[in-house]
Amino acid sequence: MALMIYNTLTRQTAPFEPLKPGEVSIYVCGPTVYADSHIGHAMSALVFDVVRRYFEWSGYRVRHVMNFTDVDDKIIRRANEQGRDPMELADSYATTFLEQLAALNILPATAYPRVSTTMPQIVAFIEGLIVKEAAYPAPNGDVYFSVRGDADYGKLSRRDIDDMRSGSRIAPGEDKDDPLDFALWKAAKPGEPAWDSPWGKGRPGWHIECSAMSLHELDAQIDIHGGGNDLIFPHHENEIAQTESLTGQSFAQVWMHNGMLQLAGEKMSKSLGNLVTIEEFLQHHSADVLRMLVLTSSYRAPLTYTADVVADTERKIERLMSALRPATGGLAEGAAADSLSVVVAKTRAAFRVAMDDDFNSAAALATLFELVRAINTSRDAGLSGATFEAGQATLRELAAVLGLRLEGAPVSQTAAAPFIELLIELRADLRLAKQWALADSVRNKLAALGVTLEDGPNGTTYEVKKLTNQAE
RNA sequence: GGCGACAUAGCCAAGUGGUAAGGCAGUGGUCUGCAAAACCGCGAUCCGCGGGUUCGAAUCCCGCUGUCGCCUCCA
Known part of the structure; x- marks a missing residue:
């Protein structure tokens, strides 16, 4: 039974084969750290944490990289508003986010690269693109990527270059050959953090960092590249253009995108201001609640977030935990033990089938609820001892694959x-x-x-x- | 305007050709002094609407309606 994953690039679900046997490389786009992170960011991290846990449980070694964008217009603007140093501000939000990921029981990534610490690799990457004539330095000190020079540009987002509205405009101060081109390097403006480069002082454009970090931390070709589906265009499209133009090889073999968390029917986002921060959420609910919320539906679909849904989710966790209460009877074997053993074996198999189907966590959870019923039934029948405990251990093990802690209040x-x-x-x-x-x-x-x-x-x-x- | 998703019981939601998982809520019962918990039973003759393909469709095709995302920063 092979693991099937939906690939945004092909719009199809296909069996997953790692590039290197027994090993999976995953690159996930992390946040721009200029404000408190919200539970939409957490959703994305949770989705890929489950992916990672399932791979590891299945015996793969996982190399998992998540970046921080710590050099960016919004960071600079915000820092200026608050009279803070941009790098200090970014570092502060990144540190908080890492603490929150830990609080959410998200396994630490193998590496957390940042733009500010990847500058030599970014500059070298851009130089490589210029050598290949995929990019060009402009008179104003910017460096742009030549979109029309990239034959298969648009293949991820399925866009036709000539249909793109944004192609009709060039922002003031830009010096592009073609309106479609995007910046790899931006010449320094007064009062902004800047780094030395062959094209003068400046800083990287947004998209180049992920291409450079992925190449630096992982390989030219990686197994899975992930992120929210709002990143498909232009961010991931541009990453593909950059990386494949430089290496001449296909970049990520599978592109995975999670759906957006919806608050009051709209995408939760920093720019819309309709958000619940991770901090606020954790003040009122346990980490398991947010995780369960994410697990209940398909990672690719939009996630409905309302007070009612959160309350329901609390009850679901209580239901799972009901099976972890101690035995009350004294029977160690018999019909109750036999039927529990059967359900345990069935659950293990069904759980794997569910997760192998593009990480169908909702179906996987359904198998756990069936195990819960079986455990409770056996307890009511008076079962205790090794078989009963094995049932509970299976529940804990499979719940842990999903990252659920199932811990009650101490x-x-x-x-x-x-x-x-x-x-x-x-x-x-x-x-x-x-x-x-x-x-x-x-x-x-x-x-x-x-x-x-x-x-x-x-x-x-x-x-x-x-x-x-x-x-x- | 272009591109792409989605629309399943009161709520959340799985299911992509073979006749509707699971959870929450509700409700009847067992147990209990009562309650709670647990356990047993009950809920969509039907999957937004209208056509079509097929022996057979929630699942495929066409049209319509609605919602959402992207096209500018965004997990």
Whole structure:
């Protein structure tokens, strides 16, 4: 059973074959760090984290590169507004983003290159393009890529050069031979950070960084290049043009693009201002919630984000976690054990089939929910011991492939724990004495404080829900 | 205007030729002093609308309507 991946370049789903056996190279476009990152950025990182985890679980060695754009017009403008140094501002947002990725249980990439630290490779890349006559320096100190010189330009976004509206305009100060051409290098303007180059002081255009970083950190040819589908044009189109013009080889063999996160029916974006930052989200919800939200639908489709959906997602996680509660019975084998074992084996196979189908995480989750039911059923039947624990271990293992932690609030570490337990003891006495009104009153008042009591056959358990958000 | 996606039950959503996964919500039941949790049962005769191809279509083709993305910075 082969892993199938949808490739934007071919618009088809095809079996994945790595360029080098047993190894996968992935380059994912990261954010421009000029403001707080929002959960749309997190969605993209989560999608490719799942891809990465599934490859690793399947036995591949993964080389995973994510860049930071830390030299950019918006960074410079923002820094000037705030009277800060542009590089310091970018570094600060990049550091925060890395911390948030960790908080979201996203595995660290193999490398996080930045424009500012890749300058020699970028300059060399541009020089190479000029030598190949794919690019030309302009009198004003800019360097442009010759789009019309690139025969297959437009193959990723399926655009015809002559249909492009943007082709009709040249911005003030530009010095292009052709309006379609885009900047590889921009001559320095007063008050901007600038680097030395054969064409004078200046800084790179946006697209060249990813071509240079990918070549530098990975290889001329890579397996997968990823990013949001808003990057297909012009960013990824231009990356292909640059890299393939320089190397003469095809660049990424598979192009993967995630859909946009939709807030109130629109793409969440910094320029629209309709955003929920990662920080805001994590103040109210656990990392698993955002991940589950992403996993529930196809990574390629737009993701609906509303308060209702978030609330539903919280419940889904509780449902998954319900299977991780301890056994309550004392049966180690029998019919319950046998049927659980069957479901465990089925789940493992079905999970792989689902993920092999272009990382169909929604279908993969469905298999986990079936396992949850089987585990709970076996617990109700009194199963405990090795088979029961193996079922739970499988659930944890497969959930971890998706990056779900499935950790509850650390109840035992709550400062209130001894007092809650004391109340439960007292209430047990009240129940023995059939003092139902008082016993219910204790339960209701604790519930109002965020402590949920559940009376089971082997005593009362409790969960702390909202005493604190910091526990997340 | 050009290019590209998408439209499945109250909500989210999988499913790309063989007769509709899963979750949430709702609802009936088992269990419980009650409740909660868990478990069992119930929900689209139908997949935006209209045509067509096919023995057979949510799935393929054409048209229409609607939503979204890109064409300028964007995960």
